[in-house]
Amino acid sequence: MPHRPARPGPSRRTVLAATATGTSALASGAPAVAAPSVRSRPPATAQPPTRELRELLREIDRDRIEATVRRLASFGTRHTLSAQDDPHRGIGAARDWIHAEMRRYAAASGGRMTVELQSYVQQPASRVPTATRITNVIATLRGSVSPERIHVISGHYDSRATDVMDAVSDAPGADDDASGVAVVMELARVMATRRPASTIVFAAVAGEEQGLYGSTYMAEQFKAAGADVQAMFTNDIVGSSTADDGTRDPYTIRLFTEGVPSSETPAQAAVRRSVGGENDSPSRQLGRFVRDTADNDATGLHVRVVYRRDRYLRGGDHIPFLERGYAAARFTEPAEDFAHQHQDVRVDEDGTRYGDLPEFCDFGFITRVARVNAAALWTLAQAPRTPRDAKIVTSTLTNATELVWARGTEPDLEGYEIVWRETTAPEWTHVIDVGDVTRYEVDLSKDNVFFGVRAVNRAGNRSPVAFPAPQN
Template sequence: MNGARPTRRTVLTLSAAAAAAGSLTAPNTAHAAGPRPGPDLRSILREIDPKRIETSVRRLAAFGTRHTLSSQTDSVRGIGAARDWIFERLQDYAATSEGRMTVELQSFVQPVSPRIPAPTTITNVIATLRGSVTPERIYVVTGHYDSRASDVLDAVSDAPGADDDASGVAVIMELARVLATRKPEATLVFAAVAGEEQGLYGSDHMAQRYKDAGADIQAMFSNDIVGTGDAHDGTRPDKRTVRLFVEGVPTSETAAQANTRRSVGGENDGPSRQLGRFVKEVEPDDMNVRVVWRRDRYLRGSDHISFLLRGYPAARFTEPRENFAHEHQDVRVEDGVQYGDLVEFCDFGYIARVARVNAATLWSLAQAPGTPRGVVIDTTQLTNETTLRWQLGTEPDLAGYEVLWRETTAPDWQHVVGVGKVAAVTIDLSKDNVFFGVRAVDTAGNRSPAAAPQPGS
């Protein structure tokens, strides 16, 4: 805000805030329930087809191996054949978009590294659906189309990679197919990235390209191992849950910035945590998003990390319980039991439900205003009031803003009050006692993710 104080401001007394929020002592249950999907989103969710997802998973597994070091010229087997098939399918979907969707092959040469024994060309397949109102605002969703066997350098053995990660690629392809015919207000990017198993190289290159271009990526989601809610290990299946891993203090922050965030209690209020809360609010009725407050699982990491490292909000979808005996294994039979990441272990209805979670999230984000920028909480004076400031958004249908708050021990927002189309507000509520957030609302009632304030003046 360049030190300038906004001229448009609202002052809410405690009683006014209470009237607007319903209560200052009990959660606003109407807010907690989340929005109901509108007709456009309901139509999108109905069109997601488990059979098409099955076709995609089976076709990807049929390439034998999609190892990053496998053949790039064989038309039948290897990562090159998979790359070309994905590219052709996405081009087919783009043809239905009336020019709004474009598809590209984003290639680069990865130098020698511990899992790359010789310089290797790595190619991401990226479909971009340009937004109709604020195209500069971007939301990205990925799956990685490379696979691996037990030996990470074995580019010869069969590695069908059905769950890891043909399932995630099938999700982004089905999203691209269904959404190509729509007109989201913001830009949506559907990417099949490569080189994940060798070191997140494809997504790392993609994220850096966006960073170099100054792209306004407001959310990124990786779909990695989303093939089944049944671990096939004797445990009870959980076919209505998908995990969403979200980090706390942003990976890109310096130690000083992280300490400042922690000093005001913001370790649970980073942009990725706010994404987790947003996804939970818009989840379809037939799925439970289990938000996990970690960057990723122990000893594991997915492509969202490449975006986190560059300061973008990002999170990872993955199934509720993995069967590690079946993952990253050469196809083999022991005592009559077949092992390997095979199509037979996938549940295409489950993958379709995960795709619907993604669709609800992306569409809700794209149709809402962008996340508020420059949100600060005035910490320069001893007072029992709270003053918040932010930058006014530029969306043509921006209706105003809402201030949210919750007890410091509560994981989710408990109260909300509308404050109008202003750039500052003073609320008769102590900043010492609660956590605050600010979100934008448009004329249709679509709401952005919340932004937590940073201390300022």
């Protein structure tokens, strides 16, 4: 007979009624600017922001973000093939300024934050005609409890004009992607004085416009070291709330999350085809976690999770992480204006202004994007690890569902929750508190619903959900 927990299990009626409550998605009084996606009540797994988190979010400074974007744009061009030794213009000047700023933030960390220039020489390849040094600026804030667990946030500091090989013309790159780098740097500044339980890496990467070179190198270094990267976010084109038709949506951010993993093996694909899970990859669970923790009044932003790896036929710096089996997702503004992205700075005959200039950015919007990133990243860093080895026992045919998982090692671990939803539902709708156990049976058929398991610590922080595999 399958083992049941010592505490009484819920009846079928109890299970069907077990839901949690969440928080409102928009700040009080904010304009109701609806995205095309369906707005509904918060999912059952929503996590209201703690007082500690609210205090952190209040420290994120709009003026500092604006100053960072304008400073990066002032280097003229940050093209990957531009000058690396000019102190005023080119990617080298931008690199050195970012590095100096990160070191200044680290000085307030009491030794917990270190900053490095992660460099390699890219031999001639696509969009790189000659051997070129690619340098990522990386600040690492070491965790105080579980430093081996790593969470990464990035933006790319290189830029481009209309011709992707033009390393001379002005390419201010304010939206693409000084905005993302400003988010990363502001979070590094605010978090440097704090003590996350696990490690956070703040990365400004190069070579994105030429082919994701910097992020690929960073991901490969993590993989070669066997690093336990639990999550990675890239912020790319997060600077404007205005679309190409002039409409504005300053209260929505898109988050792109892949379904079927890029790293899926043939054996894993066979299991997925048998039991489902196309919408339950680690990256999809990460997307749900972001909505759970960051779509609320504390951030003032609605997180629109998009069920794609990236925009249509396009890609960004999270993809090298996905390809190496890490959960990763991309933040991008609600609708792009292509006159201010990948364009030479100019005024057309009809008076249309082109170019990725700071005056086309919405700095209040970037600040809210930074708060969304901070809410998700800080909660991830403080929460327990996603349960490992989550399985559904299939050795005996039964209309109940027995789940098992490995217990975490965190000293403040409180217990676990089982979540479930109908197979047609995009969000987890029901939560069952099962306590500090590693095996539990639910009086629901695994044929009809999807299950997940998440960990809870004594502070009430919850991990992303683990989607169980079958166990024979």
